[in-house]
């Protein structure tokens with residue numbers, strides 16, 4: 001049985017990846033320090049013999065007994081409010097954590113995939129963003145702690161690839177959504193859906209003309225699985241290229257939820273908030289034969305019951 005270590009396994013993406021690798025017949029070792037994740041996301045996996053969980057901070061030395069075939073490094077605060085609250089942990093998990101895991105991969109002769117992000121492009125001056133674009137990041141702005149950690153993570157991973165010959169993969173993930181996002185993680189989709197269900201104002205930052213392109217989690221997981229199994233070591237964008245303004249997104253969610261008390265509530269725009277974001281996914285199409293399959297309407301319909309259920313247990 002092949003073994004995969006997934007860091008950040010109790011988080012949104014890590015838990016979905018754990019499900020996928022178990023379904024593919026792997027033994028999954030999940031590792032997480034639960035700073036933003038929840039055991040609820042992996043409670044269904046805990047009784048299984050093909051799942052092992054370690055409560056551990058990967059910025060500290062990482063030890064895993066026995067053989068390992070793959071490592072997926074997904075541990076990191078990921079939402080702007082989380083990484084603004086935990087700037088040092090964010091920098092550490094992207095740098096020290098990545099270094100520890102690359103060292104582990106080298107010792108075990110495992111293939112390692114890192115979760116990079118569209119944030120490496122910063123507030124992009126090129127649209128849509130393709131992998132050759134080097135980005136426009138403010139290193140000392142509030143988002144710099146996340147963006148620069150991820151840029152360092154890519155550089156360190158590439159150095160292990162070229163210098164040590166380690167098998168590495170880099171996925172640049174664009175805004176992804178689905179069940180198991182934390183309701184209060186501050187990202188736009190959990191914020192808007194919860195506010196719409198509660199019949200509150202949907203907090204639009206700025207005038208809502210900034211854009212994002214939202215990918216459903218199952219599509220992302222498929223892209224990551226294909227990338228891991230490919231022989232391509234350069235960064236690959238995975239995301240959905242259907243771009244929408246934040247204001248239109250709020251209106252779409254209000255319509256879907258159908259609570260007539262909800263309204264649009266404009267708030268100040270956070271510093272360095274990227275104005276436009278849309279992935280160019282032609283590389284993923286070419287080398288992985290991957291394209292997103294789930295349109296936003298379907299993805300939002302799949303996601304809504306999770307938030308309704310979560311909120312009914314806290315109201």
Ligand code: NAD
Pocket residue numbers: 007008009010011012013014031032033034035036037038056057058059073074075076077078079093097115116117118172173174175176177182
């Ligand atoms: P999440 O907050 O739900 O999950 C992150 C997990 O990592 C949490 O369970 C947290 O407890 C754990 N963690 C954080 N620091 C740790 C540490 N030092 N040691 C061990 N565990 C630690 O976030 P997510 O959305 O699932 O994101 C997962 C990864 O994907 C992150 O690396 C993030 O940067 C990347 N990513 C996500 C998106 C997205 O849209 N969801 C976009 C781009 C990149």
Ligand code: UDP
Pocket residue numbers: 079080175186187188189191192203204205206210212246269270273274
């Ligand atoms: N946003 C918003 N209201 C919220 C949360 C976010 O208008 O309650 C905006 C935010 O300013 C950004 C976009 O939605 O322009 C996406 O924000 P998110 O935090 O989800 O992810 P980002 O892509 O900025 O990392």
